[in-house]
């Protein structure tokens with residue numbers, strides 16, 4: 001059994017991770033942690049997340065001695081804000097732990113990226129360089145030997161899983177940037193109260209227009225520029241991305257289907273479900289580890305729809321897929337099947 005600690009366990013993604021680790025036949029929950037001065041310190045996790053009652057009643061411990069937690073852990077899951085992960089990951093890594101970071105702190109290489117999009121200067125160039133981007137269906141080979149996995153953002157997961165097969169097969173005319181419009185449920189903003197996620201303030205709207213940090217994350221890992229516009233929806237969970245792209249001259253609908261099937265009808269890639277000409281729907285993926293992708297071609301354009309649960313395939317279940325790949329377990333262990 002691998003001792004697994006979750007930092008940020010009281011949050012939305014942290015609680016999902018706790019449930020998965022509890023279910024996993026080869027992982028053992030070593031500890032659940034919150035910040036040193038957290039208002040939730042020493043409460044049972046099930047007091048905050050009632051669905052865990054009777055299953056996981058462990059306390060949320062204040063993270064006071066990072067070195068001691070590292071010593072007691074084989075695997076550390078960081079379900080913490082970017083700056084917190086940035087500071088904590090190197091400590092766990094130096095102690096030899098496998099680290100799976102759900103934040104954006106190690107996702108994109110490049111000197112100016114963190115100052116421009118995250119508001120802090122990155123201090124750990126060596127770990128940023130060593131980090132493997134945890135898009136499970138596309139980076140399995142590198143994930144299998146990584147010590148630090150940077151789990152992709154929620155919008156980047158939905159967007160890239162739809163576009164990558166077409167780019168890999170050379171089917172897109174990238175002179176016209178793919179246009180991604182995506183709507184997320186409010187849990188994407190985390191559990192902490194704020195005016196923007198307050199019930200009476202949430203309304204379907206675009207935000208971060210031309211400035212959202214996921215645009216450069218998507219572009220960097222796709223290797224092509226995109227227009228990306230996120231939207232906040234008045235529902236709890238799920239992301240639906242609707243993506244319009246231009247096909248290269250002569251590309252047929254059959255070629256698009258073949259590219260999607262070649263990418264995902266493969267052993268190990270069962271977390272992506274292909275819908276052909278049907279459109280993806282949130283209700284089919286919420287509370288699951290799946291990404292559903294549909295597409296339709298007309299003339300020289302393709303419209304793709306991609307749906308995930310932002311807290312699962314967009315964060316926690318993708319982290320668990322990466323743990324499974326890294327440690328030689330079946331890819332969807334503790335997730336499905």
Ligand SMILES: NC(=O)C1=CN([C@@H]2O[C@H](COP(=O)(O)OP(=O)(O)OC[C@H]3O[C@@H](n4cnc5c(N)ncnc54)[C@H](OP(=O)(O)O)[C@@H]3O)[C@@H](O)[C@H]2O)C=CC1
Nearest residue numbers: 008010011012013034035038079080102103188190191315
């Ligand atoms: N929500 C989503 O859909 C997605 C989130 N992510 C990323 O995953 C990470 C977690 O997100 P989410 O679960 O939504 O966030 P939440 O705000 O719901 O939870 C954050 C957790 O971190 C804890 N925390 C805060 N500061 C520290 C600290 N210094 N040391 C230890 N624990 C700390 C909080 O508890 P307390 O403050 O009480 O200490 C809480 O448990 C973020 O980086 C987010 O960007 C990625 C993809 C999707």
Ligand SMILES: CC(=O)N[C@@H](CCC(=O)OP(=O)(O)O)C(=O)O
Nearest residue numbers: 102103104153154155184188189
């Ligand atoms: C609805 C909402 O607010 N969503 C979040 C994205 C959450 C996510 O993917 O997290 P990372 O910050 O780890 O990239 C946002 O737009 O900031």
